[in-house]
Amino acid sequence: MAEAPDTSVPPILSANRISKSFGEIPVLFSIDFDIRPGEVHAIIGENGAGKSTLIKILSGIEQPTSGTITYDGQKVVLPPNGEAAAMGIVVIHQELLLAEHLTVADSIFLGRELKSGPFLKLRDMREQARAILDTLHVSIDPDARINTLSVADKQMVEIAKAISRDARVIIMDEPTAVLSVAESRTLFEQVRRLTAKGVAVIFISHKLDEIMELADRVTVLRDGQLIATVGTENLTPDSIAQMMVGRELSNLYPPKHEPDVDADVVLSVRDLEAPGISGISFDLKRGEILGFAGLIGSGRTAVAEAIVGLTKKSGGAVSVQGAPAEFADVSKSVAAGLAYMTKDRKGRGLLLNAGLQPNLTLLTLKKHLRMGFLDGRSEEQALDRAVRRFDIRARDPSVQVGKLSGGNQQKLMLGKTMESEPEIVIMDEPTRGIDVGTKQQIYHIIAALAAEGKAIIVISSEMQEVIGLSHRVVVMRQGRMAGVLEGAEITEAEIMRYAAGIKQGGENERLSA
Amino acid sequence: MSVSVPDTASKQHKGFRLDLKTAGPLLALILLIVLGYSLNPLFLGEGNVTNLLTRSAFIGIIAVGATFVITAGGIDLSVGSMAAFIAGMMIIIMNAAVDSMGASIWTVLLGIGCSVILGVGAGFINGFLTTKGKIEAFIVTLGTMGIYRSLITYFADGGTLSLNSGAREIYRPVYYDSFIGLPYPVWVFIIVAVIGWVLMNRTAFGRYCMAIGSNEQVARYSAIKVDRVRTWTYILQGLCVSLATIIYVPRLGSASSATGVLWELEAIAAVIIGGTMLKGGYGRIGGTVIGALILTAIGNILNLTDIISNYLNGAVQGVIIVAAVYLQRGSLGRRGRKAE
Numbered sequence: 001m002a003e004a005p006d007t008s009v010p011p012i013l014s015a016n017r018i019s020k021s022f023g024e025i026p027v028l029f030s031i032d033f034d035i036r037p038g039e040v041h042a043i044i045g046e047n048g049a050g051k052s053t054l055i056k057i058l059s060g061i062e063q064p065t066s067g068t069i070t071y072d073g074q075k076v077v078l079p080p081n082g083e084a085a086a087m088g089i090v091v092i093h094q095e096l097l098l099a100e101h102l103t104v105a106d107s108i109f110l111g112r113e114l115k116s117g118p119f120l121k122l123r124d125m126r127e128q129a130r131a132i133l134d135t136l137h138v139s140i141d142p143d144a145r146i147n148t149l150s151v152a153d154k155q156m157v158e159i160a161k162a163i164s165r166d167a168r169v170i171i172m173d174e175p176t177a178v179l180s181v182a183e184s185r186t187l188f189e190q191v192r193r194l195t196a197k198g199v200a201v202i203f204i205s206h207k208l209d210e211i212m213e214l215a216d217r218v219t220v221l222r223d224g225q226l227i228a229t230v231g232t233e234n235l236t237p238d239s240i241a242q243m244m245v246g247r248e249l250s251n252l253y254p255p256k257h258e259p260d261v262d263a264d265v266v267l268s269v270r271d272l273e274a275p276g277i278s279g280i281s282f283d284l285k286r287g288e289i290l291g292f293a294g295l296i297g298s299g300r301t302a303v304a305e306a307i308v309g310l311t312k313k314s315g316g317a318v319s320v321q322g323a324p325a326e327f328a329d330v331s332k333s334v335a336a337g338l339a340y341m342t343k344d345r346k347g348r349g350l351l352l353n354a355g356l357q358p359n360l361t362l363l364t365l366k367k368h369l370r371m372g373f374l375d376g377r378s379e380e381q382a383l384d385r386a387v388r389r390f391d392i393r394a395r396d397p398s399v400q401v402g403k404l405s406g407g408n409q410q411k412l413m414l415g416k417t418m419e420s421e422p423e424i425v426i427m428d429e430p431t432r433g434i435d436v437g438t439k440q441q442i443y444h445i446i447a448a449l450a451a452e453g454k455a456i457i458v459i460s461s462e463m464q465e466v467i468g469l470s471h472r473v474v475v476m477r478q479g480r481m482a483g484v485l486e487g488a489e490i491t492e493a494e495i496m497r498y499a500a501g502i503k504q505g506g507e508n509e510r511l512s513a
Numbered sequence: 514m515s516v517s518v519p520d521t522a523s524k525q526h527k528g529f530r531l532d533l534k535t536a537g538p539l540l541a542l543i544l545l546i547v548l549g550y551s552l553n554p555l556f557l558g559e560g561n562v563t564n565l566l567t568r569s570a571f572i573g574i575i576a577v578g579a580t581f582v583i584t585a586g587g588i589d590l591s592v593g594s595m596a597a598f599i600a601g602m603m604i605i606i607m608n609a610a611v612d613s614m615g616a617s618i619w620t621v622l623l624g625i626g627c628s629v630i631l632g633v634g635a636g637f638i639n640g641f642l643t644t645k646g647k648i649e650a651f652i653v654t655l656g657t658m659g660i661y662r663s664l665i666t667y668f669a670d671g672g673t674l675s676l677n678s679g680a681r682e683i684y685r686p687v688y689y690d691s692f693i694g695l696p697y698p699v700w701v702f703i704i705v706a707v708i709g710w711v712l713m714n715r716t717a718f719g720r721y722c723m724a725i726g727s728n729e730q731v732a733r734y735s736a737i738k739v740d741r742v743r744t745w746t747y748i749l750q751g752l753c754v755s756l757a758t759i760i761y762v763p764r765l766g767s768a769s770s771a772t773g774v775l776w777e778l779e780a781i782a783a784v785i786i787g788g789t790m791l792k793g794g795y796g797r798i799g800g801t802v803i804g805a806l807i808l809t810a811i812g813n814i815l816n817l818t819d820i821i822s823n824y825l826n827g828a829v830q831g832v833i834i835v836a837a838v839y840l841q842r843g844s845l846g847r848r849g850r851k852a853e
Contacts, residue, residue, distance in 0.1 A: 310734070331736035340734075348730045353794060354723070362724055362735040365717045373715045416735075 010073060012037050012200050013058065013089065013169050018067035020053055027053050028224045030067070035169065037198045040191060042211045042232075044204070045221035046244055046463065051204055054221065055171055058202065059091045060084035072168075088168035092158045094177060098146045105129035105142040108161045132160045136190055152183035159190055170194065171202040176210060177297050188214055206295045208237040208500040220244055241496040252440050253468030254447040259287035266321055266455045267307075267338070267424050273315035274306035277479040280316070284424065284455045289446065291470030292459040293495045299479035300459045301343065304426045308333040308340040320424065334363065339422035341413060343429035343459070345406070349413045352402030356394060357383045359401050359412060364419045386415035391441060407438030414445065425449065426457040431465060443469060463492045475499050537840065538787050538803040541833075545810050553817040563696060565806075565813050567688075570698035571596075571757045573805035575776060576783035577709040577798060578753030581746040582650075583784050584713070584796030586726035589639060589747060590654040592754050593776035594662035599631045599758045600768035601665040604674045607684075616679030624684075624762075628755040635661070636751020640744030658777070666770035673769040681766040688763040698760040702802075705756060710798040712749075719796075722746060726793025782830065783808055786837040807833065 014034030020027050028050045035041045045051050056062040058069070060078025068075050071087065078084045085091075098107050105126045114121040114128075129142040138156045146154060155175060162170050172191075176184045191201050191214060205211055211218060212232060220227040220243040227243050263285040272280035277299040284290050292300045306313040309327030318325045320336050327333040333340070342348040350359050361368055361379050368378045383397060390411040394404055401409060410430065417425060430446065431439040446469060450456050460466050466473055473485045475498035482498040497503040549556035575592050582589045607624040614620070635657070642653040668674065676684070687697055695703075713719035721742045724732040732739050762768070785791055786807055787800025811830055815823045 329736070329738065330734065331738065334736050342734050344730075347728070348734045351724055351727045351731050351794075353727055358720060358724070362720070362731075362737070365720055369717060373711070374717065374720065 009036050009038075011035055011070070012072060014070045015054075015058060015064075016068050016070065018054070018057055018064045018069075020050075020057060020062065021065050026224060028057075028064075029226075031221070031226045033058070033219055033226075033229070035200045035202055037168070037200050038195045039217065040195055040201045040203055040215045042203045042205065042215035042218045043221065044206070044208075044211060044218060044240065044244060049221040049244075050224040051221055052173070053224075055091065055173060055202070055204065058169075059089050059171055061091075085165055085167075088166060089171070090162040090165060090167040090169070091171045091173065092155065092162065092175060094174045096151070096154045096158055098154055098157060100147040101145060103143050103145055104133075104140055104149075104157055104160075107146055107157055108132065108142075108164050110161075112165075128164070129160070132164050135163070136160060136193070138186075150183075152179055152186065155179070155187065156190070159194075163194075167199060169200045169202065171204075173204045174206065175203075176205060176207060177295070184210065206500065208240050208496075208502060211240070212237060237500065237502045238493070238497070241493045241500070241502075244492075244496065252443065252464075254444050256289075256447070256469075256471060257287070257451055258471060259285050259450075263287055264321075268319045268322075269303075269307065269316070270318075271316040272303065272306060272313060272318065274302055274311055274313040276302040277306065278315075279480050281481070282474060282484070284457065286423075286453050286455055287450050288472070289450050289456045289458060289470050291466035291473040291490075292457060292476060293461075293463060293466045293473050294476030294482070294499050296461060298476040298499065300476050301428055302479070303476070304340050304428055304457070304459060308338060308426070310340070334420045334422070337421070337423040338426075339363075339417045339420050339424070340426045341417040341428060341430065343432055345409050345413055345432075346402075349416075350401050350409060353400055355398045356387075356392070356401060356412060357397060360386055360416050360419060363416050367419075382419060386412070386419070390415045390418075390445065405434075407434040407441075410434050410438065410442065414442065418449075422454070424455045424457075426459070428459045429461065430458060431460070431462070439465075463495055466490075466495070467492065477501055535788065535797070535800075538800050538807065538837075541786075542803050542807050542810070545807060545814070549810060549814040549817070552814065552820070556814065556817055561813070561817075563691075563699075565809055566699045566702070567696045568813070569805045569809035570702040571761055572776060572779045572783055572808060573702045573802055574705045574753050574757040574760075575750075576780040576787075576801045576805050577705050578750035579780045579784050580709065580713070580787075580789055580796050580798055580801045581719075581722055582750050583781070583789055583791060584726050584793055585722040585743055585746045586729065586793030587643060587650040587743060587746060588654065588781070588791075589750050590651065590777045591635070591639060591658040591661060592750065592780055593773040593778075594658045594660075594665065595632070595635050595751065595754050596758050596761065596773035596776055597665045597768060597770070598661035599628050599635075599755055600762050600772055601668050601674050602631055603628050603758065603762055604676045604766075604768055605668060607680050608677045611677040611680050616677060616683060618683055620680050621684045621687075624680075625759050628759050629752065632751040632753075632755025632758070633748055634751070635754070636748040637744065639751070640747030643747070644740035644743050662770065665768065665772070669769050671770070673767050676762065676766040678766075681763065684763040684766075686763075688760055701756060701760055705753065706798060706802050709801075713796055713798050718742065718745065723794055723796060726790075726795070728794070779808055779830075782834045786834060791838070 011034035016032060018031045019029055031054060033054065043051050043054060053062065057064050060080055060083065063080070069078055070076070078089070099110070102110065108129045109125045114124050126142045133140050133142065136156060136159065140149065140153050140156060146157065149157065175187060179187060195201060203215060212235070215232050217229060217231050218235060218240060219229040220240065222244060265283045266286055267284040270281050280303050282290070294300050302311065305311045307318055309329050309332055320338055325336055327336070346352060357379050360383050368375050368382070386392060392408055392411045392415065394408060401412065404412070427446070431442050446456060446458065458466065458469055467490050470490065473490050473495065475482045475485065475495055477499055482501070483503065485494060555561055579589060579592065603624040606627050607620050610620045610623050639654055639657055642648055643650045690697060692700055721732065721737050724735065724737060725739050725742055729739055783804035784801050787797050787804035789796045789800060808830055811833065812826045815821055815826050815829065821829065
């Protein structure tokens, strides 16, 4: 689509044999990357492939462990803390970093206000802000407060801010993740306008169709390795998906035991509608592990939270064990044998300042009452059991949970969830940010629970995990079910096709197994 | 596992520091007693000890309630003017009752009943506005503080409301008489503290308060009815204020716009000195009791000696409060950094 920029032009920014380790853990291996003025260069890869680390290095927020950065023909050490912005390398983060109560003009000039003596030149700033916004062909009032703007408009303010700083390289981190299709269109026009002026744009996205449309070149990362840098004209969405994936499944995952064909349906969801999601229908059987795949923000967590009553659903029906289930709050769903384990261990799952025992029993404290008073012995026994069952390793049960490793925190949270003895468990990102050994333990626990006859939903952004564990996989895209995969169809490439919107659903006949 | 190394290291530190932290307020109180005795042996005279305990009962009872509010992540600034308002209403109601049916034990019981209803109701209003109204507790209780203070001024017509002397004669023993050597207010304080301790440490309610104050989201995701528990903390606070007022009214038999001024700050100070964290999540009833005793003892010692002017009572209390919070935050800061 985009005109191919002149390949003879030297790159404005290039990274040569960049490696990065955090402590002893290597995350990037000898990456080469360059971008020319006027070019859109996309970086893609799965979660954890090293995209964000590469961006941080290219914008100076992190320093590479080895390798060099060349900017404008000269070897440079980019200054940290975003000071690279002053040199013309600007990052537009996914979570836009704007002060909500300032005006648009204030935001554009934040940190380099126009002044005469100690006083702000308010009118000059307002006029210049308006001029910049005019060049973007957007009608945003420079006096509007940021918190009155839509997400798309906020993004435009960020772009205006970048332009006002004479940015030569703009790095956009998943800019369309929070935009509607129409808003994405406007954004693409802006990107084209910028590149026509010679600005280089590094574009991170999971949406392969967008990349095909916008990018001149694509760099694929996988597990911190550079897989390829290819001109878009030589690519198809399928070939990109292949490059992103291309990995063998190891015996990290326990063998799958298919649930009985005639096993009872324990959870049935029909036309569920809630903020951010609609048209969700599926059945879950005893002993089944149902995977929920999809990109971040595709609505998987929203489905879970609507089912258990954490958010209000606006339509549709949920039934548990055949009985209609309208959970007004979490305690009702727990009582009905349906438990949800959050993906946000530190913010929503555990009290980081408390010890193991109060955390383990918080969800089910009523079980440990004797004549209305807490029974410490009963709580201790519960902790002993959970420590053995889930192999939670802490030297001292009174140690603050915040000091445990991520893996032990996750196992404790699993223990907390299973304390309610649920028949149905929804696990949201059950292995996020934990080491591979603990991952394997958790996979085996999940498989064992299913073998016991529990019904389990696993929401995960790691595709191998979904594939390795699930009997069936629901792929979500933009708040809807893009497809349901079964058996041999469950492959990374196939999931990616649905998640990225290359393939559409229409398999409603298979929604209920 | 790599985690075991920092775990053992922190454990040794923590064991020592935690002891210091829980025992800190008690050590401070002992120090204060030794100091008071060395400055003036009368400090530990029987009369003075009883007097000190009785004085500390008002703030102490209110502070027990405040411990729940603060532990659950809230704050109640209205308790001082709420006490004045309830005291005034009690006097008005009892005087009216005396007019219509004469002074009897029933008059006093009627006043006490009304006090409890008013306290619980006022607490519920604070709780309802903060949870259902989703207004910050600081703002809500700043508002109700102003309302109650001006209502008592209005009812007293800018002056003083005095209890009918007949009713006062019947009511008087509640403050001035003793049971097994201890005045009734002290007994009330002890009972409130014991019930408060059990509630905080031995019931699901106490655990929920700590969980909510520590992280409201975690509480919500753990099936805790956050709004309901929060509202109950304010109701408890209101009940404690009404109990404190019930033993306060017979002391002077009057109420005015100057009644209970700054009690809210003394109650919060007692809670904080006792080791409860102002930002919530960790509450200590025992500490609160000691905190109330420390605050009262400071004033008492200044009264008994002439090294520092009694007018500087507030200054000394202020220094103690700031020092207590500084020590709390110091150990917390270290913990926070290690967790990262």
